[in-house]
Amino acid sequence: MxxxxxxxxxxxxxxxxxxxxxxxxxxxxxxxxxxxxxxxxxxxxxxxxxxxxxxxxxxxxxxxxxxxxxxxxxxxxxxxxxxxxxxxxxxLRRTRPQVTLYFLEDLEDVEPGYDPVSGEISFRLMTQTSTTFSNSEALALANKIKTEFGTGQGFVWRKGKELCSYTDWDKGYQLQLLVRSEAEARTLIGKVLDLQSHTPDWEFFNRIENGSPSEAFPTIPPRETILGKSRRLPRRRPIAEVRFQYATVKLAGLAKPVYLFDRSGRYDSALVPSYRT
Structure with missing residues:
Protein backbone atom coordinates (compact mmCIF):
# COMPACT_ATOMS: atom_id res chain seq x y z
CA MET A 1 0.00 0.00 0.00
CA LEU A 92 12.87 -8.90 38.18
CA ARG A 93 9.43 -7.34 37.80
CA ARG A 94 10.30 -5.92 34.38
CA THR A 95 11.16 -9.40 33.08
CA ARG A 96 7.78 -10.89 34.03
CA PRO A 97 5.21 -11.35 31.23
CA GLN A 98 3.26 -8.13 30.70
CA VAL A 99 -0.40 -8.35 29.70
CA THR A 100 -1.98 -5.28 28.07
CA LEU A 101 -5.65 -4.63 27.36
CA TYR A 102 -6.36 -2.12 24.57
CA PHE A 103 -9.45 0.08 24.30
CA LEU A 104 -10.59 2.54 21.61
CA GLU A 105 -13.44 5.02 21.21
CA ASP A 106 -16.07 4.06 18.62
CA LEU A 107 -15.53 6.07 15.44
CA GLU A 108 -19.11 7.35 15.40
CA ASP A 109 -18.56 8.88 18.85
CA VAL A 110 -15.35 10.74 18.02
CA GLU A 111 -15.65 14.52 18.36
CA PRO A 112 -14.97 16.34 15.04
CA GLY A 113 -11.40 17.54 14.83
CA TYR A 114 -10.04 15.03 17.33
CA ASP A 115 -8.51 11.57 17.15
CA PRO A 116 -10.32 8.65 18.81
CA VAL A 117 -9.62 8.40 22.53
CA SER A 118 -7.72 5.26 23.47
CA GLY A 119 -6.92 3.45 26.69
CA GLU A 120 -4.52 0.78 27.92
CA ILE A 121 -4.42 -1.31 31.09
CA SER A 122 -1.31 -3.39 31.82
CA PHE A 123 -0.26 -5.81 34.55
CA ARG A 124 2.45 -8.39 35.15
CA LEU A 125 2.19 -12.15 35.64
CA MET A 126 4.50 -12.30 38.65
CA THR A 127 4.31 -16.10 39.03
CA GLN A 128 5.47 -16.64 35.43
CA THR A 129 8.53 -16.05 33.27
CA SER A 130 8.90 -16.09 29.51
CA THR A 131 10.10 -19.71 29.74
CA THR A 132 7.47 -21.04 32.16
CA PHE A 133 4.41 -19.39 30.58
CA SER A 134 2.97 -22.20 28.42
CA ASN A 135 0.73 -22.16 25.37
CA SER A 136 -2.09 -23.74 27.36
CA GLU A 137 -1.79 -21.05 30.07
CA ALA A 138 -1.77 -18.34 27.42
CA LEU A 139 -4.92 -19.80 25.85
CA ALA A 140 -6.62 -20.03 29.25
CA LEU A 141 -5.79 -16.38 29.93
CA ALA A 142 -7.06 -15.39 26.47
CA ASN A 143 -10.40 -17.06 27.17
CA LYS A 144 -10.65 -15.34 30.57
CA ILE A 145 -10.08 -11.99 28.87
CA LYS A 146 -12.76 -12.88 26.34
CA THR A 147 -15.21 -13.65 29.16
CA GLU A 148 -14.45 -10.50 31.16
CA PHE A 149 -14.01 -7.97 28.37
CA GLY A 150 -14.94 -9.42 24.99
CA THR A 151 -18.49 -10.72 25.20
CA GLY A 152 -21.34 -8.98 23.40
CA GLN A 153 -20.24 -5.64 21.99
CA GLY A 154 -17.15 -5.53 24.19
CA PHE A 155 -16.65 -3.98 27.62
CA VAL A 156 -16.86 -0.17 27.67
CA TRP A 157 -14.54 1.80 29.96
CA ARG A 158 -16.07 5.21 30.70
CA LYS A 159 -13.02 7.46 30.88
CA GLY A 160 -13.25 10.70 32.79
CA LYS A 161 -11.21 13.25 34.72
CA GLU A 162 -10.92 11.37 38.01
CA LEU A 163 -7.66 9.45 38.58
CA CYS A 164 -7.78 6.25 40.62
CA SER A 165 -4.87 3.90 41.19
CA TYR A 166 -4.37 0.35 42.45
CA THR A 167 -0.79 -0.64 43.33
CA ASP A 168 0.12 -4.14 44.47
CA TRP A 169 3.70 -4.67 43.35
CA ASP A 170 3.98 -8.26 44.53
CA LYS A 171 1.02 -9.35 42.39
CA GLY A 172 2.06 -7.27 39.37
CA TYR A 173 -0.44 -4.41 39.50
CA GLN A 174 0.31 -0.72 39.09
CA LEU A 175 -2.98 0.44 37.60
CA GLN A 176 -3.77 4.08 36.87
CA LEU A 177 -7.31 4.62 35.62
CA LEU A 178 -9.06 7.77 34.49
CA VAL A 179 -12.73 7.27 35.31
CA ARG A 180 -15.93 9.17 36.06
CA SER A 181 -16.47 7.78 39.54
CA GLU A 182 -14.74 5.75 42.23
CA ALA A 183 -17.38 3.02 41.88
CA GLU A 184 -16.54 2.55 38.20
CA ALA A 185 -12.82 2.36 39.05
CA ARG A 186 -13.45 -0.37 41.60
CA THR A 187 -15.54 -2.34 39.11
CA LEU A 188 -12.84 -2.13 36.44
CA ILE A 189 -10.08 -3.06 38.90
CA GLY A 190 -12.10 -6.08 40.01
CA LYS A 191 -12.47 -7.28 36.41
CA VAL A 192 -8.73 -6.92 35.75
CA LEU A 193 -7.75 -8.77 38.93
CA ASP A 194 -10.25 -11.52 38.22
CA LEU A 195 -8.18 -12.47 35.16
CA GLN A 196 -5.68 -13.97 37.63
CA SER A 197 -8.35 -14.99 40.17
CA HIS A 198 -7.12 -12.27 42.52
CA THR A 199 -9.39 -10.51 45.00
CA PRO A 200 -8.86 -6.75 45.33
CA ASP A 201 -7.29 -5.56 48.57
CA TRP A 202 -8.67 -2.03 48.78
CA GLU A 203 -5.79 -1.01 51.01
CA PHE A 204 -3.88 -0.61 47.72
CA PHE A 205 -6.55 1.65 46.19
CA ASN A 206 -6.17 5.43 45.98
CA ARG A 207 -8.29 8.20 44.53
CA ILE A 208 -6.45 11.35 43.48
CA GLU A 209 -8.70 14.37 43.14
CA ASN A 210 -7.74 17.62 41.46
CA GLY A 211 -8.92 20.80 43.18
CA SER A 212 -10.41 22.23 39.98
CA PRO A 213 -10.66 19.53 37.28
CA SER A 214 -12.70 21.68 34.89
CA GLU A 215 -9.90 24.26 34.78
CA ALA A 216 -6.99 21.80 34.90
CA PHE A 217 -8.52 19.49 32.29
CA PRO A 218 -10.96 21.55 30.19
CA THR A 219 -13.31 19.62 27.92
CA ILE A 220 -12.45 22.02 25.09
CA PRO A 221 -8.75 22.96 25.39
CA PRO A 222 -7.55 26.49 24.60
CA ARG A 223 -5.83 27.54 21.40
CA GLU A 224 -2.27 28.74 20.97
CA THR A 225 -0.46 30.20 18.00
CA ILE A 226 2.09 27.63 16.81
CA LEU A 227 4.16 28.21 13.67
CA GLY A 228 1.96 31.16 12.81
CA LYS A 229 -1.34 29.30 13.02
CA SER A 230 -3.95 29.14 15.75
CA ARG A 231 -4.06 25.51 16.87
CA ARG A 232 -6.13 23.68 19.45
CA LEU A 233 -3.97 22.22 22.22
CA PRO A 234 -4.25 18.48 22.93
CA ARG A 235 -7.05 17.41 25.25
CA ARG A 236 -6.10 16.26 28.74
CA ARG A 237 -8.27 13.63 30.38
CA PRO A 238 -11.01 13.73 27.74
CA ILE A 239 -14.40 12.31 28.66
CA ALA A 240 -15.09 9.37 26.36
CA GLU A 241 -16.31 5.81 26.23
CA VAL A 242 -13.60 3.46 25.01
CA ARG A 243 -14.47 -0.08 24.01
CA PHE A 244 -12.26 -3.15 24.51
CA GLN A 245 -10.45 -4.15 21.31
CA TYR A 246 -7.75 -6.77 21.96
CA ALA A 247 -5.17 -8.02 24.47
CA THR A 248 -1.50 -8.95 24.18
CA VAL A 249 1.21 -10.46 26.33
CA LYS A 250 4.81 -9.28 26.01
CA LEU A 251 7.41 -11.96 26.78
CA ALA A 252 11.12 -11.34 27.35
CA GLY A 253 13.02 -12.79 24.41
CA LEU A 254 10.28 -12.17 21.83
CA ALA A 255 10.57 -9.12 19.59
CA LYS A 256 6.80 -8.83 19.14
CA PRO A 257 3.93 -9.30 21.59
CA VAL A 258 1.69 -12.35 21.45
CA TYR A 259 -1.94 -11.51 20.66
CA LEU A 260 -4.13 -13.29 23.18
CA PHE A 261 -7.68 -12.30 22.31
CA ASP A 262 -8.90 -10.00 19.54
CA ARG A 263 -12.48 -8.87 19.03
CA SER A 264 -11.51 -6.09 16.62
CA GLY A 265 -10.84 -8.45 13.71
CA ARG A 266 -7.36 -7.05 13.04
CA TYR A 267 -5.17 -9.90 14.22
CA ASP A 268 -5.83 -13.36 12.80
CA SER A 269 -2.79 -14.64 14.69
CA ALA A 270 -4.51 -14.11 18.04
CA LEU A 271 -4.89 -17.24 20.15
CA VAL A 272 -8.61 -16.45 20.31
CA PRO A 273 -9.41 -14.36 17.18
CA SER A 274 -12.61 -12.43 16.50
CA TYR A 275 -14.20 -15.16 14.37
CA ARG A 276 -14.24 -17.44 17.43
CA THR A 277 -16.17 -15.00 19.61
Whole structure:
Protein backbone atom coordinates (compact mmCIF):
# COMPACT_ATOMS: atom_id res chain seq x y z
CA MET A 1 0.00 0.00 0.00
CA UNK A 2 1.58 3.36 -1.02
CA UNK A 3 2.22 6.05 1.55
CA UNK A 4 -0.41 8.83 1.70
CA UNK A 5 0.32 12.06 -0.13
CA UNK A 6 0.57 14.02 3.12
CA UNK A 7 2.88 11.47 4.76
CA UNK A 8 5.56 13.09 6.95
CA UNK A 9 8.47 10.83 7.93
CA UNK A 10 9.34 13.08 10.87
CA UNK A 11 5.79 13.08 12.25
CA UNK A 12 5.51 9.32 11.71
CA UNK A 13 8.78 8.77 13.61
CA UNK A 14 7.71 11.06 16.45
CA UNK A 15 4.35 9.31 16.73
CA UNK A 16 6.03 5.88 16.80
CA UNK A 17 8.45 7.04 19.49
CA UNK A 18 5.56 8.40 21.56
CA UNK A 19 3.67 5.08 21.34
CA UNK A 20 6.64 2.80 22.05
CA UNK A 21 9.02 4.85 24.21
CA UNK A 22 6.62 6.59 26.60
CA UNK A 23 5.20 3.29 27.98
CA UNK A 24 8.76 2.31 28.91
CA UNK A 25 9.21 5.61 30.75
CA UNK A 26 5.90 5.14 32.58
CA UNK A 27 6.92 1.62 33.55
CA UNK A 28 10.31 2.73 34.86
CA UNK A 29 8.66 5.45 36.96
CA UNK A 30 5.62 3.34 37.81
CA UNK A 31 5.79 4.34 41.48
CA UNK A 32 4.46 7.76 40.38
CA UNK A 33 0.69 7.31 40.31
CA UNK A 34 -0.43 10.52 38.62
CA UNK A 35 -0.17 11.78 35.07
CA UNK A 36 0.44 15.29 36.42
CA UNK A 37 3.45 14.77 38.71
CA UNK A 38 4.81 17.46 41.01
CA UNK A 39 8.15 18.36 39.43
CA UNK A 40 9.37 19.67 42.78
CA UNK A 41 10.08 16.04 43.72
CA UNK A 42 13.22 14.50 42.14
CA UNK A 43 11.67 11.39 40.54
CA UNK A 44 8.63 13.25 39.24
CA UNK A 45 10.96 15.86 37.74
CA UNK A 46 12.98 13.14 36.02
CA UNK A 47 9.88 11.42 34.64
CA UNK A 48 8.60 14.71 33.24
CA UNK A 49 11.97 15.40 31.63
CA UNK A 50 12.11 11.92 30.06
CA UNK A 51 8.53 11.78 28.74
CA UNK A 52 8.13 12.56 25.05
CA UNK A 53 5.56 15.31 24.36
CA UNK A 54 3.53 15.79 21.21
CA UNK A 55 5.02 19.20 20.41
CA UNK A 56 8.67 18.12 20.89
CA UNK A 57 11.23 18.90 18.25
CA UNK A 58 13.44 16.03 17.13
CA UNK A 59 16.33 17.48 19.15
CA UNK A 60 14.15 17.55 22.26
CA UNK A 61 13.03 13.97 21.63
CA UNK A 62 16.61 12.73 21.32
CA UNK A 63 17.62 14.62 24.47
CA UNK A 64 14.82 12.98 26.44
CA UNK A 65 15.81 9.52 25.20
CA UNK A 66 19.48 10.10 26.02
CA UNK A 67 18.56 11.20 29.53
CA UNK A 68 16.38 8.13 30.06
CA UNK A 69 19.13 5.83 28.75
CA UNK A 70 21.62 7.48 31.11
CA UNK A 71 19.29 6.96 34.09
CA UNK A 72 18.93 3.25 33.36
CA UNK A 73 22.69 2.75 33.02
CA UNK A 74 23.26 4.74 36.21
CA UNK A 75 20.87 2.53 38.15
CA UNK A 76 22.51 -0.65 36.92
CA UNK A 77 25.87 0.69 38.11
CA UNK A 78 24.57 1.81 41.51
CA UNK A 79 22.52 -1.28 42.27
CA UNK A 80 20.19 0.56 44.63
CA UNK A 81 18.93 4.09 44.09
CA UNK A 82 18.12 6.29 47.06
CA UNK A 83 14.38 6.32 47.68
CA UNK A 84 13.71 3.41 45.28
CA UNK A 85 12.90 -0.19 45.95
CA UNK A 86 15.72 -2.68 45.57
CA UNK A 87 16.87 -2.56 41.94
CA UNK A 88 17.05 -6.34 41.67
CA UNK A 89 13.35 -6.53 42.46
CA UNK A 90 12.49 -3.82 39.92
CA UNK A 91 14.49 -5.59 37.20
CA LEU A 92 12.87 -8.90 38.18
CA ARG A 93 9.43 -7.34 37.80
CA ARG A 94 10.30 -5.92 34.38
CA THR A 95 11.16 -9.40 33.08
CA ARG A 96 7.78 -10.89 34.03
CA PRO A 97 5.21 -11.35 31.23
CA GLN A 98 3.26 -8.13 30.70
CA VAL A 99 -0.40 -8.35 29.70
CA THR A 100 -1.98 -5.28 28.07
CA LEU A 101 -5.65 -4.63 27.36
CA TYR A 102 -6.36 -2.12 24.57
CA PHE A 103 -9.45 0.08 24.30
CA LEU A 104 -10.59 2.54 21.61
CA GLU A 105 -13.44 5.02 21.21
CA ASP A 106 -16.07 4.06 18.62
CA LEU A 107 -15.53 6.07 15.44
CA GLU A 108 -19.11 7.35 15.40
CA ASP A 109 -18.56 8.88 18.85
CA VAL A 110 -15.35 10.74 18.02
CA GLU A 111 -15.65 14.52 18.36
CA PRO A 112 -14.97 16.34 15.04
CA GLY A 113 -11.40 17.54 14.83
CA TYR A 114 -10.04 15.03 17.33
CA ASP A 115 -8.51 11.57 17.15
CA PRO A 116 -10.32 8.65 18.81
CA VAL A 117 -9.62 8.40 22.53
CA SER A 118 -7.72 5.26 23.47
CA GLY A 119 -6.92 3.45 26.69
CA GLU A 120 -4.52 0.78 27.92
CA ILE A 121 -4.42 -1.31 31.09
CA SER A 122 -1.31 -3.39 31.82
CA PHE A 123 -0.26 -5.81 34.55
CA ARG A 124 2.45 -8.39 35.15
CA LEU A 125 2.19 -12.15 35.64
CA MET A 126 4.50 -12.30 38.65
CA THR A 127 4.31 -16.10 39.03
CA GLN A 128 5.47 -16.64 35.43
CA THR A 129 8.53 -16.05 33.27
CA SER A 130 8.90 -16.09 29.51
CA THR A 131 10.10 -19.71 29.74
CA THR A 132 7.47 -21.04 32.16
CA PHE A 133 4.41 -19.39 30.58
CA SER A 134 2.97 -22.20 28.42
CA ASN A 135 0.73 -22.16 25.37
CA SER A 136 -2.09 -23.74 27.36
CA GLU A 137 -1.79 -21.05 30.07
CA ALA A 138 -1.77 -18.34 27.42
CA LEU A 139 -4.92 -19.80 25.85
CA ALA A 140 -6.62 -20.03 29.25
CA LEU A 141 -5.79 -16.38 29.93
CA ALA A 142 -7.06 -15.39 26.47
CA ASN A 143 -10.40 -17.06 27.17
CA LYS A 144 -10.65 -15.34 30.57
CA ILE A 145 -10.08 -11.99 28.87
CA LYS A 146 -12.76 -12.88 26.34
CA THR A 147 -15.21 -13.65 29.16
CA GLU A 148 -14.45 -10.50 31.16
CA PHE A 149 -14.01 -7.97 28.37
CA GLY A 150 -14.94 -9.42 24.99
CA THR A 151 -18.49 -10.72 25.20
CA GLY A 152 -21.34 -8.98 23.40
CA GLN A 153 -20.24 -5.64 21.99
CA GLY A 154 -17.15 -5.53 24.19
CA PHE A 155 -16.65 -3.98 27.62
CA VAL A 156 -16.86 -0.17 27.67
CA TRP A 157 -14.54 1.80 29.96
CA ARG A 158 -16.07 5.21 30.70
CA LYS A 159 -13.02 7.46 30.88
CA GLY A 160 -13.25 10.70 32.79
CA LYS A 161 -11.21 13.25 34.72
CA GLU A 162 -10.92 11.37 38.01
CA LEU A 163 -7.66 9.45 38.58
CA CYS A 164 -7.78 6.25 40.62
CA SER A 165 -4.87 3.90 41.19
CA TYR A 166 -4.37 0.35 42.45
CA THR A 167 -0.79 -0.64 43.33
CA ASP A 168 0.12 -4.14 44.47
CA TRP A 169 3.70 -4.67 43.35
CA ASP A 170 3.98 -8.26 44.53
CA LYS A 171 1.02 -9.35 42.39
CA GLY A 172 2.06 -7.27 39.37
CA TYR A 173 -0.44 -4.41 39.50
CA GLN A 174 0.31 -0.72 39.09
CA LEU A 175 -2.98 0.44 37.60
CA GLN A 176 -3.77 4.08 36.87
CA LEU A 177 -7.31 4.62 35.62
CA LEU A 178 -9.06 7.77 34.49
CA VAL A 179 -12.73 7.27 35.31
CA ARG A 180 -15.93 9.17 36.06
CA SER A 181 -16.47 7.78 39.54
CA GLU A 182 -14.74 5.75 42.23
CA ALA A 183 -17.38 3.02 41.88
CA GLU A 184 -16.54 2.55 38.20
CA ALA A 185 -12.82 2.36 39.05
CA ARG A 186 -13.45 -0.37 41.60
CA THR A 187 -15.54 -2.34 39.11
CA LEU A 188 -12.84 -2.13 36.44
CA ILE A 189 -10.08 -3.06 38.90
CA GLY A 190 -12.10 -6.08 40.01
CA LYS A 191 -12.47 -7.28 36.41
CA VAL A 192 -8.73 -6.92 35.75
CA LEU A 193 -7.75 -8.77 38.93
CA ASP A 194 -10.25 -11.52 38.22
CA LEU A 195 -8.18 -12.47 35.16
CA GLN A 196 -5.68 -13.97 37.63
CA SER A 197 -8.35 -14.99 40.17
CA HIS A 198 -7.12 -12.27 42.52
CA THR A 199 -9.39 -10.51 45.00
CA PRO A 200 -8.86 -6.75 45.33
CA ASP A 201 -7.29 -5.56 48.57
CA TRP A 202 -8.67 -2.03 48.78
CA GLU A 203 -5.79 -1.01 51.01
CA PHE A 204 -3.88 -0.61 47.72
CA PHE A 205 -6.55 1.65 46.19
CA ASN A 206 -6.17 5.43 45.98
CA ARG A 207 -8.29 8.20 44.53
CA ILE A 208 -6.45 11.35 43.48
CA GLU A 209 -8.70 14.37 43.14
CA ASN A 210 -7.74 17.62 41.46
CA GLY A 211 -8.92 20.80 43.18
CA SER A 212 -10.41 22.23 39.98
CA PRO A 213 -10.66 19.53 37.28
CA SER A 214 -12.70 21.68 34.89
CA GLU A 215 -9.90 24.26 34.78
CA ALA A 216 -6.99 21.80 34.90
CA PHE A 217 -8.52 19.49 32.29
CA PRO A 218 -10.96 21.55 30.19
CA THR A 219 -13.31 19.62 27.92
CA ILE A 220 -12.45 22.02 25.09
CA PRO A 221 -8.75 22.96 25.39
CA PRO A 222 -7.55 26.49 24.60
CA ARG A 223 -5.83 27.54 21.40
CA GLU A 224 -2.27 28.74 20.97
CA THR A 225 -0.46 30.20 18.00
CA ILE A 226 2.09 27.63 16.81
CA LEU A 227 4.16 28.21 13.67
CA GLY A 228 1.96 31.16 12.81
CA LYS A 229 -1.34 29.30 13.02
CA SER A 230 -3.95 29.14 15.75
CA ARG A 231 -4.06 25.51 16.87
CA ARG A 232 -6.13 23.68 19.45
CA LEU A 233 -3.97 22.22 22.22
CA PRO A 234 -4.25 18.48 22.93
CA ARG A 235 -7.05 17.41 25.25
CA ARG A 236 -6.10 16.26 28.74
CA ARG A 237 -8.27 13.63 30.38
CA PRO A 238 -11.01 13.73 27.74
CA ILE A 239 -14.40 12.31 28.66
CA ALA A 240 -15.09 9.37 26.36
CA GLU A 241 -16.31 5.81 26.23
CA VAL A 242 -13.60 3.46 25.01
CA ARG A 243 -14.47 -0.08 24.01
CA PHE A 244 -12.26 -3.15 24.51
CA GLN A 245 -10.45 -4.15 21.31
CA TYR A 246 -7.75 -6.77 21.96
CA ALA A 247 -5.17 -8.02 24.47
CA THR A 248 -1.50 -8.95 24.18
CA VAL A 249 1.21 -10.46 26.33
CA LYS A 250 4.81 -9.28 26.01
CA LEU A 251 7.41 -11.96 26.78
CA ALA A 252 11.12 -11.34 27.35
CA GLY A 253 13.02 -12.79 24.41
CA LEU A 254 10.28 -12.17 21.83
CA ALA A 255 10.57 -9.12 19.59
CA LYS A 256 6.80 -8.83 19.14
CA PRO A 257 3.93 -9.30 21.59
CA VAL A 258 1.69 -12.35 21.45
CA TYR A 259 -1.94 -11.51 20.66
CA LEU A 260 -4.13 -13.29 23.18
CA PHE A 261 -7.68 -12.30 22.31
CA ASP A 262 -8.90 -10.00 19.54
CA ARG A 263 -12.48 -8.87 19.03
CA SER A 264 -11.51 -6.09 16.62
CA GLY A 265 -10.84 -8.45 13.71
CA ARG A 266 -7.36 -7.05 13.04
CA TYR A 267 -5.17 -9.90 14.22
CA ASP A 268 -5.83 -13.36 12.80
CA SER A 269 -2.79 -14.64 14.69
CA ALA A 270 -4.51 -14.11 18.04
CA LEU A 271 -4.89 -17.24 20.15
CA VAL A 272 -8.61 -16.45 20.31
CA PRO A 273 -9.41 -14.36 17.18
CA SER A 274 -12.61 -12.43 16.50
CA TYR A 275 -14.20 -15.16 14.37
CA ARG A 276 -14.24 -17.44 17.43
CA THR A 277 -16.17 -15.00 19.61
Missing amino acids: PLPNNFSPAEHLQDTIRRTYNPEVREWFSDITTDDPDINTPRASLRTACTHAEMDTMDMTLSRMLLFDMLIKQRWNQGIVSGDRDLNYRV
